[in-house]
Amino acid sequence: MELTFNEVTYTYSPGTPFEFRALENLSLHVPSGSYTAIIGHTGSGKSTLIQHINALLQPTSGSVKVGDFVIEAGRKNKNLRSLREKTGIVFQYPEHQLFEETVEKDIAFGPKNFGVDEEEIRERVNKALEAVQLPEDMKEKSPFDLSGGQMRRVAIAGVLAMKPKVLVLDEPTAGLDPRGQKEMMDMFYSLHESEELTTVLVTHSMEDALTYADEVVILNEGRKYMQGAPLDVFKRKEELRQVQLDIPEVLEFLEKIEKEFGVSIEYNKQPLAELAKELTSRLGRRDDYE
Amino acid sequence: MNNSMIIGQYVPGTSLIHRLDPRTKILVIFFFVIIVFFANSVWSYSILTAFAIGTALATRVPLSFIVKGLKPVWFLIVFTFLLHLFVSRQGDILFSVLGFPFYEESLIQGGTLSLRFFLLILFTSLLTLTTSPIEITDAIEYLLHPLKKLRFPVHELALMMSISLRFIPTLMQEAEKISKAQASRGVDFRTGSLKDRVSAVIPLLIPLFVSAFKRAEELAMAMEARGYQGGEGRTKIRALLFRKKDYIVFFLFCLIMAATIGTRV
Ligand SMILES: Nc1ncnc2c1ncn2[C@@H]1O[C@H](COP(=O)(O)OP(=O)(O)O)[C@@H](O)[C@H]1O
Numbered sequence A: 001m002e003l004t005f006n007e008v009t010y011t012y013s014p015g016t017p018f019e020f021r022a023l024e025n026l027s028l029h030v031p032s033g034s035y036t037a038i039i040g041h042t043g044s045g046k047s048t049l050i051q052h053i054n055a056l057l058q059p060t061s062g063s064v065k066v067g068d069f070v071i072e073a074g075r076k077n078k079n080l081r082s083l084r085e086k087t088g089i090v091f092q093y094p095e096h097q098l099f100e101e102t103v104e105k106d107i108a109f110g111p112k113n114f115g116v117d118e119e120e121i122r123e124r125v126n127k128a129l130e131a132v133q134l135p136e137d138m139k140e141k142s143p144f145d146l147s148g149g150q151m152r153r154v155a156i157a158g159v160l161a162m163k164p165k166v167l168v169l170d171e172p173t174a175g176l177d178p179r180g181q182k183e184m185m186d187m188f189y190s191l192h193e194s195e196e197l198t199t200v201l202v203t204h205s206m207e208d209a210l211t212y213a214d215e216v217v218i219l220n221e222g223r224k225y226m227q228g229a230p231l232d233v234f235k236r237k238e239e240l241r242q243v244q245l246d247i248p249e250v251l252e253f254l255e256k257i258e259k260e261f262g263v264s265i266e267y268n269k270q271p272l273a274e275l276a277k278e279l280t281s282r283l284g285r286r287d288d289y290e
Numbered sequence B: 001m002n003n004s005m006i007i008g009q010y011v012p013g014t015s016l017i018h019r020l021d022p023r024t025k026i027l028v029i030f031f032f033v034i035i036v037f038f039a040n041s042v043w044s045y046s047i048l049t050a051f052a053i054g055t056a057l058a059t060r061v062p063l064s065f066i067v068k069g070l071k072p073v074w075f076l077i078v079f080t081f082l083l084h085l086f087v088s089r090q091g092d093i094l095f096s097v098l099g100f101p102f103y104e105e106s107l108i109q110g111g112t113l114s115l116r117f118f119l120l121i122l123f124t125s126l127l128t129l130t131t132s133p134i135e136i137t138d139a140i141e142y143l144l145h146p147l148k149k150l151r152f153p154v155h156e157l158a159l160m161m162s163i164s165l166r167f168i169p170t171l172m173q174e175a176e177k178i179s180k181a182q183a184s185r186g187v188d189f190r191t192g193s194l195k196d197r198v199s200a201v202i203p204l205l206i207p208l209f210v211s212a213f214k215r216a217e218e219l220a221m222a223m224e225a226r227g228y229q230g231g232e233g234r235t236k237i238r239a240l241l242f243r244k245k246d247y248i249v250f251f252l253f254c255l256i257m258a259a260t261i262g263t264r265v
């Protein structure tokens, strides 16, 4: 499904001393089946932005279009249920939303609310568990007996079991160990491919944006600051620095190489080993360099 | 969150009222509450009303915010007035509208009762509006100090209060977050039968309790790790200090009290 933000402004607590404009005149287009990364400093409005996608928040002015659904300022939303079924949101620290007695019941909670039948639910639970790489015998355990990382996986499985068309991930790997982070990001990417999802990833990791996304949106103080293909956006190092963002380490490294040795290497997501090979061949064997 | 209720809400600021010692504010309010019940004439009510509204203005919190925040209380105030008007029938008939008689005495009684009510609510809400919960707790601990002699656990009470106050906003945020997460999983908190709505609350309450207990445990551990052993011999990082402005406020308030008593009939 395609997402369109049309001049969206969102104000928290309007008309009070706590009034705060978290999004300002933001327009954005996310094509169906794309993988978009949203990056910005803490407080730049990323979480506010994504909560518009399933109408948890309604624009103060402007409109949001999700497939055929229109969420507009000052209009009551119809068909909320079917919108929410199609948009799965993995919130920051999703393990806080677990509540059922068993892992199985918790994963089944979403599909059940949307009226999926028992047979199908059971199937979905198994598939979701497999996707997040948890063993099947975990189904009968209480989610509160699991480790933090496992709880995170269960919560994510609960969203995947809804079979959403749009998958929204709000810093899904925050607080996981590095290997767990990579596993999880790879898992989301393969789901993105196999289920033809439209994926929106909120992240602090420039590396993840570079590796997985085909479009990057930079937010700053509630406004869209930049947008484009990852490699194009990350070329604009100075502009990024102005909003306290760095470029991915690989690019930083290649830039240093160019400065030091005058050798410029085009980065197009080649693995590190390949990059190293390319580098040695371009630099020549400098045995005399010692 | 649609939170228009201001009772108990703190609005940070730098006005004179904000900067007063919290003990000053609590004492002034304490005596204000008493003195309101002494007022019984047009003059004494006018003085107190002017004082309360003047203080509200001096907080520099937008008046519209205060007025809107008292919304649930307006209802009670108006209700009190109307109840008096229609139920009690004392004094002379002042005038009648559509054959309904308005009695002088009940008009006055209803009016003064509502006014008292309004003054009390307005003035006490100014305390929480301009004083952070921590300051209020410190002040209460100080003012209740004498009770320690009677083995009343003043310090523990104050600690409990400040921890609860500190965690109310956190819990509210948490509740909002979890209810959004569950709404995204298809829970409908707004429509459906009573039974549906009650069962919709379970996915909200359980995670909330779990996280509150976890937080409490972590907090207890962190406090012990940093050597907390109760109130005995504990010093304060925020020393309360009466300054010149506090004395001036006390002096002014004494004048107001004297004027109120003096204009009684
Ligand atoms: N419920 C709320 N009420 C008031 N202000 C909020 C609320 N949620 C977020 N904000 C404010 O809106 C801004 C953007 O928040 P958020 O969208 O969570 O940013 P991000 O996810 O990029 O860190 C922040 O300054 C935050 O303080």
Ligand SMILES: [Mg+2]
Pocket (backbone or CB within 6 Å): A046, A047, A048, A092, A170
């Ligand atoms: Mg966020």
